[in-house]
Amino acid sequence: MNPIAIRRPTLALWPLSAALCALALLATPAAEARETTVTGPQGKTATREVERQKGSVSTTTTGTEGKTRTRELSRDKSGANATVTRRDGSTVTRETERTEGGSTSTLTGSKGGSATAETTRTETGSTTTVTGANGKTATVEHERGTLRDKLKAKRESKQ
Numbered sequence: 001m002n003p004i005a006i007r008r009p010t011l012a013l014w015p016l017s018a019a020l021c022a023l024a025l026l027a028t029p030a031a032e033a034r035e036t037t038v039t040g041p042q043g044k045t046a047t048r049e050v051e052r053q054k055g056s057v058s059t060t061t062t063g064t065e066g067k068t069r070t071r072e073l074s075r076d077k078s079g080a081n082a083t084v085t086r087r088d089g090s091t092v093t094r095e096t097e098r099t100e101g102g103s104t105s106t107l108t109g110s111k112g113g114s115a116t117a118e119t120t121r122t123e124t125g126s127t128t129t130v131t132g133a134n135g136k137t138a139t140v141e142h143e144r145g146t147l148r149d150k151l152k153a154k155r156e157s158k159q
Helices: 013-026 145-159
Strands: 030-039 045-053 054-064 068-078 079-085 089-101 100-110 113-119 125-131 138-144
Touching: none
Parallel strands: none
Antiparallel strands: 030 045, 045 054, 054 068, 068 079, 079 089, 089 100, 100 113, 113 125, 125 138
């Protein structure tokens, strides 16, 4: 007889252990909230609250004078939206839409002016065109490739 016997739990316990693991995963909180309070030397306090959920972040900051600033951000595969409400009550928004070939972002200021950034991606690089609230545009082109390839091409062009 073998002096070292390894005993295995019966197969009937496997579904129970799987169910316990699933319950443990489901018991984790869906959102993470955190609050920080700072007290200055004159006794005035400021607080910051952050709440994170899958795909979104909410931040509220209250200053020593009681004025509040908030930022709401939500993201998914098709884009992202962010809204900032300033202490004076004005808002700024950014909306980003992602596509397979690039993205478009629009930033709208508190006075209604807006600017856009359109990015087009290809296998060889990307091109981004920014249009300001005044209608002026600027374009940036980025070429893909490793630094080694670029340096090699530069050396070959010098010869």
